[in-house]
Amino acid sequence: MIKPRKLQSGDTVALVSLSSGLAGEDEIRWRTEQGIERLENVFGLKVKVMPHALKGIDYIYNHPEKRAADLNSALKDKSVKAIICAIGGNETVRILPFIDTEALKNNPKIFTGYSDSTTNHLFFYKYGISTSYGPALLTDFAENIAMDDYTVEAVKKTWFSTEPIGEIQTSPFIREAGLRWDFENKNIERPKYNNPGYESINGTGKARGHLIGGCLEVLNNLRGTEYFPGLNDFKDALLFLETSECTLDPEIFEDYLRAMAVMGVFEHTNGIVIGRPFNGLYYAEYKEVLRTVLSEAGRIDLPVLYNASFGHNEPKFIVPYGLQAEIDTEKLTFKILESAVVN
Template sequence: MIKPKKLSTGDTVALVSLSSGLAGGDSIRWRTEQGIKRLEEVFGLKVKVMPHALKGVDYIYEHPEKRAEDLNEALRDPDIKAIICAIGGNETIRIQPYVDFDALKDNPKIFTGYSDTTANHFMFYNNGISTSYGPALLTDFAENIEMDDYTVASIRRTWFESDIIGEIKPSGTIRRFGLKWDIENRDIERESFTNPGYESINGRGIARGHLIGGCFELFGSMRGTGLFPDTAAFDNAILFLETSEVHITPDFFEDYLRALSMMGIFDKVNGIIVGRPQDGVHYEDYKKVWKQILKEAGREDLPVLYNMNFGHNEPKFIVPYGLQAEVDTENLTFRILENAVTD
């Protein structure tokens, strides 16, 4: 995988809205500004808001070509060192016909987001460029009161340092979902609860492989499109999957997971890490489904770590696509065995 250059204090990053246009909404604008301020004050970065990023929900939905135009411009601009997505949504796949893939391939840069942004990540991954399944502006950077130390540490370790990332420990606490992004709530700290840590739910031993994955629901919606990678991409991989705030029912989860099984993906991977379901909804039911489907696939030997802090969880760690990683179900550890950025 091609790795982007690391960030340094004073660098410029771009804000894009490639999915939902929520960041430009009048009632949310305060939170957008708060996230930008954190990028400036916590990390010493300059923020360039791309021309269409804050034009609102309706405009962004109606103009996928303008979303892609912002991405293309950010890729071509030599002063921009990283691209940060405002938030996810549900139809960023519509920008694909308008993306300048030559610019994407010729200008590898840090690119971050999660959820619907999974589709954007695969635009990069399919062209051999490592990106970050990680924080978005409106959620992580704009967290009420202050950013979580765990998230800040992951950002610094992954984007600002070119050393091997190493062990990723579980967060001590997890934020509770549900506090509305109303301006009158801006000074209310979201409740946290103790994180019990990683859990081994299948297989035994140590597995190593390259990281590939994203948001579970997006895996379903990308199947059959040109964005879903050839199944050979999963050979000897560490698959990472997590579910969104939609809280799909265990029955639907079973159907979707079985589809991935029938595609042969679980026959190919060396191990799996699973993100904590947001707020723990269906926590035990999803575990049962994982065990059931892997048993059906004849992969009761496959090492799987559960309750991981990425995706729809705050705080979160960054999962860099394509990097070699290690899952250890005996010691309940997860390691990233490479650096994510270069000097």
């Protein structure tokens, strides 16, 4: 995989809205500004807001070509060292025909986002560029009161250092979702509760492989398109999966996983890392579904580590695509064995 260059204080990062245009809505602008201030004050970065990023939900929806234009411009801009998605959504796939693939291939940069951004990540992956399944502006950087230390440390370790990332522990606590992004809630800290840590729910021992995956709902929506990874991409991989705030009914969760099993995805992978379900809903049910589907697929041996702190969880760590990683279902550890960036 081609790795982007590391960040350092004083660098410029670009803000893009490649999915939803929520960041440009009047009632949300306070939160957008708060996220930008955190990038500036916590990490010493300069923020370049791309021309169409804050034009609002309707404009962003109606102009996928303008969203792509922002991405293309950020890729070509030599002063921009990283690209940060404002938030997810549900139809960023519409921008892909407008992306300048030469600009993408010739200008590898840190790219971060999660949820619907899975589509963008897989598009980068198609061209051999490692990206970060990680924080978005409106969620993580704009967290009420202050950013969580766990997320701050993940950013510094992943984007500001060329040392191997190493062991990734789960976050010590979990933020409860549900507090609306109303201005009057700005200074209310979201409730948090203890995180019990990783669980081993299938197979035994260690597994190593390159990281590939994302949000399960988005992966399901890409099945049958040219943007879904080929089976060779899953060969000897560590597959990381998580679910969104839509909180899939366990039967639908089962259908999505079974489709991947029928396609041969689990036959090729060396192991799986599963993110904690959103707000912990269906926590026990999802475990049983995973065991059932893997048993059907003849993979009762496949190591699976459950309850990881990424995706639709705050605080979160960053999962860099294509990097070699290792899980240990006996020691309950997850390690990323190389750096995500270069000098």
